[in-house]
Amino acid sequence: xxxxxxxxxxxxxxxxxxxxxxxxxxxxxxxxxxxxxxxxxxxxxxxxxxxxxxxxxxxxxxxxxxxxxxxxxxxxxxxxxxxxxxxxxxxxxxxxxxxxxxxxxxxxxxxxxxxxxxxxxxxxxxxxxxxxxxxxxxxxxxxxxxxxxxxxxxxxxxxxxxxxxxxxxxxxxxxxxxxxxxxxxxxxxxxxxxxxxxxxxxxxxxxxxxxxxxxxxxxxxxxxxxxxxxxxxxxxxxxxxxxxxxxxxxxxxxxxxxxxxxxxxxxxxxx
Numbered sequence: 001x002x003x004x005x006x007x008x009x010x011x012x013x014x015x016x017x018x019x020x021x022x023x024x025x026x027x028x029x030x031x032x033x034x035x036x037x038x039x040x041x042x043x044x045x046x047x048x049x050x051x052x053x054x055x056x057x058x059x060x061x062x063x064x065x066x067x068x069x070x071x072x073x074x075x076x077x078x079x080x081x082x083x084x085x086x087x088x089x090x091x092x093x094x095x096x097x098x099x100x101x102x103x104x105x106x107x108x109x110x111x112x113x114x115x116x117x118x119x120x121x122x123x124x125x126x127x128x129x130x131x132x133x134x135x136x137x138x139x140x141x142x143x144x145x146x147x148x149x150x151x152x153x154x155x156x157x158x159x160x161x162x163x164x165x166x167x168x169x170x171x172x173x174x175x176x177x178x179x180x181x182x183x184x185x186x187x188x189x190x191x192x193x194x195x196x197x198x199x200x201x202x203x204x205x206x207x208x209x210x211x212x213x214x215x216x217x218x219x220x221x222x223x224x225x226x227x228x229x230x231x232x233x234x235x236x237x238x239x240x241x242x243x244x245x246x247x248x249x250x251x252x253x254x255x256x257x258x259x260x261x262x263x264x265x266x267x268x269x270x271x
Contacts, residue, residue, distance in 0.1 A: 057238050060238045064235065073220055077243070093151065100155065113149060121145075124141065125138070139211040143208055147203060148200075158192025
């Protein structure tokens with residue numbers, strides 16, 4: 001027998017949800033106002049080349065936006081991040097599935113994963129400079145080597161949540177290995193993969209600046225290095241805040257809504 005939810009209860013739930021979202025938004029705005037106030041107060045007691053004021057950075061950012069190279073540098077950096085993350089997902093997802101589905105392979109390759117997680121992104125950038133020179137592949141490789149272990153590890157850990165009963169049933173019916181991976185393992189690890197991908201995007205956005213500042217002739221990292229060499233601190237702030245704002249927008253407007261829509265069936269456990 002189906003129990004129909006009263007319309008009044010539905011409206012009350014929607015209202016409480018909207019109220020929570022409005023409360024979170026107000027908290028974020030208050031935090032932003034507090035950060036700007038602290039920034040402004042600090043800029044009053046420091047030279048502009050050490051800590052420029054928010055107004056100075058804002059005017060500098062408006063000047064950067066008006067230059068023809070702004071959109072090009074922005075697009076180049078985002079393209080490198082996207083390419084590195086796409087390669088990381090293409091490699092990390094199947095490898096994580098394979099290592100999780102085969103404990104023997106997992107034990108054999110576990111030290112390799114430990115090493116890749118340990119090596120710093122700056123070291124990968126040095127290797128990339130030696131191998132690829134000043135090219136797009138230098139930055140893409142650094143993003144890939146930073147993001148791929150994160151995705152692989154999350155997927156590998158996600159395979160441990162696969163139901164043993166489902167696996168036993170698959171063995172009973174002699175289901176082929178590729179179908180076990182695609183029909184049982186893959187749907188189970190998708191939330192873990194999405195979580196790893198979100199982490200990888202954040203780390204990728206950070207390491208791309210290191211890679212571009214060391215081995216690129218375009219992009220946000222390259223412009224940051226130029227501004228730092230010329231002690232143009234306001235430009236350093238402007239470029240940094242541009243990338244931070246883009247990543248926050250991507251997280252808030254794209255990744256979180258996509259995760260909520262994809263995994264709406266997964267009920268959050270409340271204490």
